[in-house]
């Protein structure tokens with residue numbers, strides 16, 4: 001199947017999961033994760049009506065999406081990968097949203113770089129909920145500290161939009177659901193404590209587990225392989 005057919009198939013499955021969970025049709029947004037895939041593949045997705053994309057690495061994102069965003073003004077890019085401080089300057093230039101905020105120091109750098117170019121940027125706070133992934137805040141308390149800093153007005157160029165997580169890579173559906181539920185619970189806590197923020201977005205679910213994520217309340221799923229096929233890494237790289 002091609003990219004267009006894959007997108008259609010995924011949307012049908014998302015709609016079915018929405019229905020099972022008693023949720024409104026099209027309440028879930030799809031981020032097409034194009035890392036390691038070509039600009040041509042991205043254009044194929046755009047032709048099929050997909051305008052929201054995700055990339056992991058700042059350099060790759062810049063190389064591909066400067067051109068793409070020049071051509072298509074309504075393309076939106078989310079950054080999903082662990083962000084190093086020295087990459088933030090370029091990250092805030094190319095991205096509309098950073099989903100992988102995982103420490104207060106990175107918020108400080110995002111604020112500094114956004115202030116320089118007078119841009120406000122959407123962010124998600126990533127919670128570590130799956131044993132295998134190394135990314136995200138290690139505890140809820142650390143994550144909450146960062147949100148408190150936002151509430152204290154320390155990062156005026158940062159717009160907190162929600163939470164992100166990666167479930168463990170396992171066939172054990174219960175573990176996957178536990179991970180998504182942990183994010184949902186934290187989201188409710190934050191909503192109560194910080195009503196001034198509109199932090200309702202829950203970014204969870206990838207190619208292998210997005211239907212479960214939709215059942216558990218995801219508002220955004222991030223899907224790469226099921227749209228574009230397997231990624232090919234060179235020898236000295238990994239995901």
Ligand SMILES: *Cc1c(COP(=O)(O)O)cnc(C)c1O
Pocket residue numbers: 033035056080081166206207208222223224225226
């Ligand atoms: C690569 C990646 C995805 C997409 O993964 P697939 O399994 O290919 O769908 C989603 N989220 C994050 C954070 C990623 O790094």
